[in-house]
Amino acid sequence: MASLTLDKVRKAFGPVEVLKEINLAIEDGEFLVLVGPSGCGKSTLLNLIAGLESSTGGEIRIGDRVINDVHPKDRNIAMVFQSYALYPNMTVRKNITFGLEIRGVSAQERDKAVADVAKLLQIEPLLDRKPSQLSGGQRQRVAMGRALVRDPDIFLFDEPLSNLDAKLRVDMRTEIKKLHQRLGSTIVYVTHDQIEAMTLASRIAVMKGGILQQFDTPQNIYERPNNMFVAGFIGSPSMNFVDATLIDNGGKLAVSIERDGGPITLPLFEAPESYKAYVGKKVVFGIRPEGLTHKRTGSDEPGSQYVNFDSKVEVIEPTGADTMTVIDIAGKEIVARVRPDRAPTPGESMTFSADMSQISLFDPETELRI
Amino acid sequence: MADLQTYSHDAGWKNTVLRGLLYLVLILFAAYYLFPLIVMISTSLKSLDEIREGSLISLPRVVTFDAWNYAWNEACVGVECTGIKVYFWNSVKMAIPAVLISTFLGAINGYALTKWRFKGANIVFALLLFGCFIPFQVVLLPMSQVLGKLGLASSTPGLVMVHVVYGLCFTTLFFRNYYVSIPDELVKAATIDGAGFFTIFWRIILPISTPIIVVSVIWQFTQIWNDFLFGASFASGENAPMTVALNNIVNTTTGVKQYNVDMAAALLTGLPTLLVYVLAGKYFVRGLTAGSVKG
Amino acid sequence: MGASQSTESNLTARIQRHLSKIVVAPSFAASLFFVYGFILWTGYMAFSKSRMLPVWDWAGLRQYERLWQMERWHVAIENLLIFGGLFIVTCLIIGCLLAVLLDQRIRAEGALRTIFLYPMALSFIVTGTVWKWLLNPGLGLESMMHDFGWTSFKFDWLVNSDMAIYTVVIAAVWQASGFVMAMFLAALRGVDQDIIRAAYMDGASLPRIYFGIIIPSIRPVFLSAIVVLAHLAVKSFDLVIALTGGGPGYASDLPATFMYTMAFQRNQLGVGAASAMMMLATVMAIIVPYLYSELRGGKKNG
Numbered sequence: 001m002a003s004l005t006l007d008k009v010r011k012a013f014g015p016v017e018v019l020k021e022i023n024l025a026i027e028d029g030e031f032l033v034l035v036g037p038s039g040c041g042k043s044t045l046l047n048l049i050a051g052l053e054s055s056t057g058g059e060i061r062i063g064d065r066v067i068n069d070v071h072p073k074d075r076n077i078a079m080v081f082q083s084y085a086l087y088p089n090m091t092v093r094k095n096i097t098f099g100l101e102i103r104g105v106s107a108q109e110r111d112k113a114v115a116d117v118a119k120l121l122q123i124e125p126l127l128d129r130k131p132s133q134l135s136g137g138q139r140q141r142v143a144m145g146r147a148l149v150r151d152p153d154i155f156l157f158d159e160p161l162s163n164l165d166a167k168l169r170v171d172m173r174t175e176i177k178k179l180h181q182r183l184g185s186t187i188v189y190v191t192h193d194q195i196e197a198m199t200l201a202s203r204i205a206v207m208k209g210g211i212l213q214q215f216d217t218p219q220n221i222y223e224r225p226n227n228m229f230v231a232g233f234i235g236s237p238s239m240n241f242v243d244a245t246l247i248d249n250g251g252k253l254a255v256s257i258e259r260d261g262g263p264i265t266l267p268l269f270e271a272p273e274s275y276k277a278y279v280g281k282k283v284v285f286g287i288r289p290e291g292l293t294h295k296r297t298g299s300d301e302p303g304s305q306y307v308n309f310d311s312k313v314e315v316i317e318p319t320g321a322d323t324m325t326v327i328d329i330a331g332k333e334i335v336a337r338v339r340p341d342r343a344p345t346p347g348e349s350m351t352f353s354a355d356m357s358q359i360s361l362f363d364p365e366t367e368l369r370i
Numbered sequence: 371m372a373d374l375q376t377y378s379h380d381a382g383w384k385n386t387v388l389r390g391l392l393y394l395v396l397i398l399f400a401a402y403y404l405f406p407l408i409v410m411i412s413t414s415l416k417s418l419d420e421i422r423e424g425s426l427i428s429l430p431r432v433v434t435f436d437a438w439n440y441a442w443n444e445a446c447v448g449v450e451c452t453g454i455k456v457y458f459w460n461s462v463k464m465a466i467p468a469v470l471i472s473t474f475l476g477a478i479n480g481y482a483l484t485k486w487r488f489k490g491a492n493i494v495f496a497l498l499l500f501g502c503f504i505p506f507q508v509v510l511l512p513m514s515q516v517l518g519k520l521g522l523a524s525s526t527p528g529l530v531m532v533h534v535v536y537g538l539c540f541t542t543l544f545f546r547n548y549y550v551s552i553p554d555e556l557v558k559a560a561t562i563d564g565a566g567f568f569t570i571f572w573r574i575i576l577p578i579s580t581p582i583i584v585v586s587v588i589w590q591f592t593q594i595w596n597d598f599l600f601g602a603s604f605a606s607g608e609n610a611p612m613t614v615a616l617n618n619i620v621n622t623t624t625g626v627k628q629y630n631v632d633m634a635a636a637l638l639t640g641l642p643t644l645l646v647y648v649l650a651g652k653y654f655v656r657g658l659t660a661g662s663v664k665g
Numbered sequence: 666m667g668a669s670q671s672t673e674s675n676l677t678a679r680i681q682r683h684l685s686k687i688v689v690a691p692s693f694a695a696s697l698f699f700v701y702g703f704i705l706w707t708g709y710m711a712f713s714k715s716r717m718l719p720v721w722d723w724a725g726l727r728q729y730e731r732l733w734q735m736e737r738w739h740v741a742i743e744n745l746l747i748f749g750g751l752f753i754v755t756c757l758i759i760g761c762l763l764a765v766l767l768d769q770r771i772r773a774e775g776a777l778r779t780i781f782l783y784p785m786a787l788s789f790i791v792t793g794t795v796w797k798w799l800l801n802p803g804l805g806l807e808s809m810m811h812d813f814g815w816t817s818f819k820f821d822w823l824v825n826s827d828m829a830i831y832t833v834v835i836a837a838v839w840q841a842s843g844f845v846m847a848m849f850l851a852a853l854r855g856v857d858q859d860i861i862r863a864a865y866m867d868g869a870s871l872p873r874i875y876f877g878i879i880i881p882s883i884r885p886v887f888l889s890a891i892v893v894l895a896h897l898a899v900k901s902f903d904l905v906i907a908l909t910g911g912g913p914g915y916a917s918d919l920p921a922t923f924m925y926t927m928a929f930q931r932n933q934l935g936v937g938a939a940s941a942m943m944m945l946a947t948v949m950a951i952i953v954p955y956l957y958s959e960l961r962g963g964k965k966n967g
Binding site: 389392393395396399400402403404405406407409410413421422425426427475478479482483486487488491494497498500501503504505506507508509510511512513515535536538539542567592595596597598599602603613616617620621629632633635636637639640643644646647648651 | 683684685686688689691692693695696697699700701702703704706707710719759763766767769771777779780781782783784786787788789790791794795796797798799801804805806808809812839843896899900902903906907910920921924925928929934937938940941942944945948952956
């Protein structure tokens with residue numbers, strides 16, 4: 001096991017810069033998730049770490065070793081692919097030991113290694129089958145077995161769950177997490193699914209357009225997103241964004257939102273220094289659906305973090321545990337999360353509570369967090 | 371597929387009549403295609419007298435294999451009268467190496483061009499592919515000169531070389547199109563496992579290439595065995611392939627025309643490819659349509 | 666470990682990258698030499714004074730002039746147009762018809778397909794030989810018709826200067842129409858079933874569905890078939906040699922047989938080369954636009 005450092009790593013394909021100066025460092029045993037929309041460069045970054053592509057600039061280090069020019073087979077890494085990439089003409093056993101065989105590991109040691117890994121992943125009955133005879137979940141486990149048997153410093157996962165159906169995906173996710181806890185391995189995991197990122201990672205690296213947007217723990221990224229992209233990308237349903245103006249509401253800062261019939265004024269609960277510069281200016285007000293709920297008890301009391309306002313309800317979407325309620329504020333559709341028994345009827349007007357301790361403000365031009 | 375019964379709005383008897391008509395037309399066409407083959411076989415089994423007296427389509431009254439025997443052992447090709455069997459073996463000696471070599475080269479080319487892409491790979495492929503389309507008349511003259519200079523004129527190795535060179539474009543096309551749909555991740559995984567270019571080829575790619583190998587072998591065998599132009603231009607004489615010998619036998623103007631021998635010789639020449647077709651026909655079709663429908 | 670190992674694996678990686686090129690190089694070189702080099706060579710011969718032996722003196726367009734002055738060449742070209750046109754059109758019609766018929770969920774479809782296609786597996790020499798026998802003026806079809814009672818039936822096309830080329834059409838269609846059928850059948854099977862169902866629900870009759878929707882939607886295959894057939898037609902050599910020998914005289918000559926005769930039998934290398942270049946130009950005029958449009962339209966994988 002080892003740490004991984006990416007120092008000013010760049011990658012260009014001809015004139016096109018696919019990765020622009022990535023700086024990341026994770027410790028031994030961490031679970032790093034690279035997440036972002038397609039084309040953000042996360043798979044390219046993974047390929048660089050694996051050695052399947054070479055970087056145009058910067059250094060990649062595993063432990064203290066600079067591995068930029070080291071062949072993949074000598075980097076002591078293992079990779080699990082989206083399509084598992086199992087060798088179709090070989091049995092599961094041979095699939096797992098192929099790499100060892102190339103390295104000249106003796107037959108005895110190979111057998112032992114396969115037996116250990118098969119036991120760990122519970123694939124012992126599958127050892128003599130061919131990949132075409134396995135289900136998706138079984139193939140996934142064989143692919144992991146192939147990676148595990150190399151006892152690498154770092155595990156690389158390239159969207160391993162994308163090809164599985166929803167239920168299986170959730171099950172495998174838990175298995176991967178359990179494996180990580182058990183083995184304490186260093187893992188770099190690429191996905192476009194932010195739920196996977198949130199549930200699996202010890203730290204998340206959000207990427208867009210080849211640039212690292214934010215690198216932090218899941219909870220921090222969720223509560224304190226660096227910019228509007230991260231705020232909108234992480235969390236489902238995504239954060240609501242409303243154009244607003246930051247005003248001085250009798251000594252206290254508040255957010256004013258335009259609306260037919262008069263503006264809504266939402267006094268802020270906390271006001272860090274950075275807000276002062278934006279008084280009187282336009283801002284983007286961000287609040288997650290769970291921050292907008294039915295009227296809370298105690299919300300009328302002074303000092304409450306909840307601020308109430310009324311709004312007409314456009315659509316309701318029951319999800320069982322909550323009912324998503326869509327309201328229209330100044331032409332923008334906002335989603336609130338309401339308890340099913342307090343759910344309104346479309347067309348009606350209802351009082352909502354906004355939890356002002358859980359909001360974010362963004363600069364409308366730079367889209368950065370204020 | 372659209373079909374009379376499912377999509378026809380008419381019911382009952384009109385349908386049955388139409389369907390009957392359908393089968394009739396198909397059977398007529400089948401007869402059209404089979405007719406020459408049946409006549410060929412039947413003529414080859416008749417004696418010359420019967421041919422002259424009987425009609426084209428009458429089956430032989432007395433079945434005799436004399437014509438076959440004659441064609442195989444005694445028919446005259448040029449001045450040699452040792453039958454077509456010599457030339458059968460010439461064809462075999464020429465076809466087998468040519469098929470194997472061109473298939474192998476096609477496989478490794480297709481592999482290199484799709485799984486280890488380099489700059490300009492597409493241009494290389496395009497240029498290679500283009501060569502499939504030229505009329506061979508345009509290379510006959512230079513090739514005969516080159517073969518002459520290399521001392522390979524009128525020889526089997528020379529003919530093998532010609533067939534390999536001009537078969538490469540097809541085999542590369544087949545394998546390249548096949549390998550394009552094999553996921554690149556397979557190669558990536560093997561690379562991380564430590565396998566190199568050739569190891570991956572032998573141990574991973576080739577074992578899963580059986581379908582396209584069969585297509586390529588069948589296509590190449592058919593093309594090469596049936597070829598006449600190259601055989602006539604570069605290997606007439608004692609090393610001639612069977613097709614050249616057949617033409618010689620049929621078109622000699624000396625003596626009595628032995629139609630039954632001609633038919634027997636034609637059947638002998640056509641049997642190998644016909645057999646391959648009957649036994650492995652669907653692969654043959656796949657090969658035929660591979661290059662043409664999807665370019 | 667460290668520096669020396671990374672240089673070594675760096676070198677291996679470099680060789681590996683170039684290995685791909687090294688492997689393809691021989692085939693590529695062979696293609697360059699034996700295809701493009703030879704085309705240039707033949708082209709040069711067409712500009713030279715070569716007759717019996719290749720000679721390297723420049724003769725400008727002299728050989729082409731001589732070529733176009735030869736009546737035999739004009740006959741060959743005319744025959745190519747007649748043969749090519751009839752061959753392509755007939756194959757398309759028969760192929761399309763058979764494909765549509767076979768698409769109707771026929772019981773013996775596999776067997777029928779095999780029967781329709783087997784001629785393609787034969788050498789053109791074999792085909793020519795058998796049709797030569799079938800169309801034999803004295804003992805072939807003519808005599809068979811006489812036996813049936815149709816005593817005035819005459820079929821001497823094989824030895825008739827005006828009609829000889831049509832015998833080539835008959836034999837060629839017999840050989841190749843099955844292949845066209847296979848192409849069309851595959852295309853018909855690939856048509857989106859939902860479109861057909863929608864038309865059916867709209868009340869379209871079966872012929873309407875075929876002519877209005879299905880056949881237009883497989884237009885690309887028509888084009889492919891035409892290209893392949895045209896290509897076959899231009900290259901036709903084996904069949905003519907076996908069937909008519911180019912005769913009677915040179916009445917059924919095609920450019921391919923013309924070239925062979927001039928180059929290998931008449932000691933007219935220059936003219937032979939010139940005719941070969943004309944054939945190349947014709948084929949290119951068909952293939953190049955087609956390939957270009959195919960690659961343009963379907964450029965998905967690199």
